[in-house]
Amino acid sequence: xxxxxxxxxxxxxxxxxxxxxxxYSQLLVREMRKDAEVHSRMVVRVLxxxxxxxxxxxxxxxxxxxxEIQRLNVPIVYTDQDGVPAGWSGLPFDAEMxxxxxxxxxxxxxxxxxxxxxxxxxxxxxxxYFGDPPTLVRLRWVPWLQVGALAGxxxxxxSVIRHNQRTERERIWAAMARxxxxxxxxxxxxxxxxxxxxxxxxxxREDLATLPAVAAEMEADLDRLEKVARRFEWIGRPVQKxxxxxxxxxxxxxxxxxxxxxxxxxxxxxxxxxxEGTPAxxxxxxxxxxxxxxxxKNALDALAGSGGNICIEAERHGEKRVELRVVDDGxxxxxxxxxxxxxxxxxTKKGGWGVGLSLARRIVQDVHGGALRLEPSExxxxxxxxxxxxxxxxxxxxxxxxxxxxxxxxGNADA
Numbered sequence: 001x002x003x004x005x006x007x008x009x010x011x012x013x014x015x016x017x018x019x020x021x022x023x024y025s026q027l028l029v030r031e032m033r034k035d036a037e038v039h040s041r042m043v044v045r046v047l048x049x050x051x052x053x054x055x056x057x058x059x060x061x062x063x064x065x066x067x068e069i070q071r072l073n074v075p076i077v078y079t080d081q082d083g084v085p086a087g088w089s090g091l092p093f094d095a096e097m098x099x100x101x102x103x104x105x106x107x108x109x110x111x112x113x114x115x116x117x118x119x120x121x122x123x124x125x126x127x128x129y130f131g132d133p134p135t136l137v138r139l140r141w142v143p144w145l146q147v148g149a150l151a152g153x154x155x156x157x158x159s160v161i162r163h164n165q166r167t168e169r170e171r172i173w174a175a176m177a178r179x180x181x182x183x184x185x186x187x188x189x190x191x192x193x194x195x196x197x198x199x200x201x202x203x204x205r206e207d208l209a210t211l212p213a214v215a216a217e218m219e220a221d222l223d224r225l226e227k228v229a230r231r232f233e234w235i236g237r238p239v240q241k242x243x244x245x246x247x248x249x250x251x252x253x254x255x256x257x258x259x260x261x262x263x264x265x266x267x268x269x270x271x272x273x274x275x276e277g278t279p280a281x282x283x284x285x286x287x288x289x290x291x292x293x294x295x296x297k298n299a300l301d302a303l304a305g306s307g308g309n310i311c312i313e314a315e316r317h318g319e320k321r322v323e324l325r326v327v328d329d330g331x332x333x334x335x336x337x338x339x340x341x342x343x344x345x346x347x348t349k350k351g352g353w354g355v356g357l358s359l360a361r362r363i364v365q366d367v368h369g370g371a372l373r374l375e376p377s378e379x380x381x382x383x384x385x386x387x388x389x390x391x392x393x394x395x396x397x398x399x400x401x402x403x404x405x406x407x408x409x410x411g412n413a414d415a
Contacts, residue, residue, distance in 0.1 A: 011160070014152035021145045028142070031135045035072060042068045075131035077110050085110070086126065184228055187221040194218050227286065239367050243280040243390035244288060246314045246322060250274055253292045254312065257300075267307025268300060274314045280390040281322045283368045288387075291363040291372075294356035295326040295383050302330035302381060321370075322389050329380040341374060360385075 042065055049061030069076065070089050078087040085106045088095065093109075095102035113119070113129035120128040194214050254272050261268055281288070292312070299310045310328045317323035333341060342361040364372040370387040 011156050014149065014156045017145070017149045017152045021142075021149050024138075024145060025142070028135060028138055031138070035133065035135055038068050038071050072133060074133045075109075075113065077106055077113060077129040078126055079107075079110065079129070080126045081124070083107075083127070090131075184225060187224040187228070190221045191218060194221070239284050239287065241283050241368070242285075244283050244285045245280050246278050246324070247274045249281075249285055249288060250292070250312055250314060250324075253289055253296065256289075256293065257296055268303050269309045271309065271311045272313075273311060278314050278316060279322055281368075281387040282390040283387060287363045287367060291360040291385070292324070292326070294360045295385070298356055298383075299326060299328035299330065299381065302328055302332075306330070308380070316389070317386055320389050322387050324385040324387065326383045326385075327377070327380065332377070332379065333374060333381050338374060342372070 045061055045064040045068065049057045049064075052061075054060070066089070073090050075090040075092065076088060077085055077091070080086045085103055087097075088106055091106070091109065093105065095106050110119075110129045113131050116131055117129075120130070122128070194217055197214060250272050254270065257270060261270065296310060296312070303310070308329045310326065313325040313327065315323055342357050361372045364370045364385050364387065368387055370385065372383065372385050375382045375384050
């Protein structure tokens with residue numbers, strides 16, 4: 001059996017144990033009802049014998065009680081004052097009165113009964129040894145069945161959790177591999193185009209672009225590749241954070257998106273609204289930019305073919321938080337995927353990988369200790385990112401050198 005089938009097998013085992021426990025409990029209930037019925041008949045026979053005027057009533061009552069006692073199937077041995085077995089019932093073996101070997105076996109059995117229950121001594125009559133009724137013997141197994149069922153459930157739960165965690169890690173790493181290829185594809189294809197231009201004869205090349213312009217574009221593509229490499233460099237490592245100016249952060253994201261609007265979102269208008277005095281956030285600018293790009297790309301995909309508006313907003317959220325919003329007026333998010341929208345592999349796009357929003361949530365929540373959620377809106381989608389504001393002493397002018405601070409790694413193997 002392969003490891004992936006273990007959770008299913010353990011779940012079936014736990015279900016079988018629970019089912020058997022329920023059946024066993026019902027059997028015990030049925031036996032206890034039978035015992036209660038026998039006890040009731042014994043009381044009736046005693047009362048009948050006491051109220052009867054028949055001279056043979058005591059003998060009849062005694063014989064009736066003897067039969068009811070045998071129905072209880074409780075092992076009982078009566079020995080006289082000399083310790084010799086004088087009567088018995090309910091023994092787990094056959095023994096005939098007067099048989100010496102049987103008497104010896106019954107006498108040995110009384111020692112077992114004595115160890116189980118203290119005997120009843122009646123002066124002038126003898127000693128009565130008794131065992132446990134069958135129902136009590138069966139009840140002894142109930143705690144073990146309960147422990148077994150609980151252990152089976154716990155083992156199943158732990159196995160399912162480990163299996164889900166392993167599956168989650170595999171999905172995350174596969175998604176991250178696709179995301180890295182996607183991130184690098186654009187600058188690499190652009191560089192390939194510029195290389196083709198440089199291979200043209202000088203006359204044709206000068207008609208298309210000057211060398212300084214080509215060099216500038218190639219430098220921009222190389223900067224983009226470097227930024228992508230730095231993003232993935234944080235995977236599996238403690239992330240360093242500093243005070244990040246929100247206005248500068250959104251300006252960089254806006255510049256990146258506007259250049260690509262003709263290809264990514266024709267007919268889409270992009271607006272940025274950052275009020276004066278919006279405090280800086282404590283975070284990693286490279287990863288926050290990555291998260292915002294994923295949210296904006298999600299909005300562009302929603303508006304593809306129809307056009308619309310995307311607005312990036314920022315404002316103070318209380319004393320220690322800053323709220324960033326990416327709002328679009330597209331078709332919105334289907335109610336069927338709202339609860340799982342941020343899970344790896346969940347996507348509403350045909351051919352999508354379902355990594356962008358999951359990655360954005362990890363960056364915001366796991367790395368920065370913030371929150372990322374989809375809020376209800378009358379039209380379109382409204383993604384809200386809440387980040388911790390930087391302490392007042394770190395809200396310094398742009399360009400100030402600050403000390404990097406370690407934080408949690410993003411997308412590590414134990415995520």
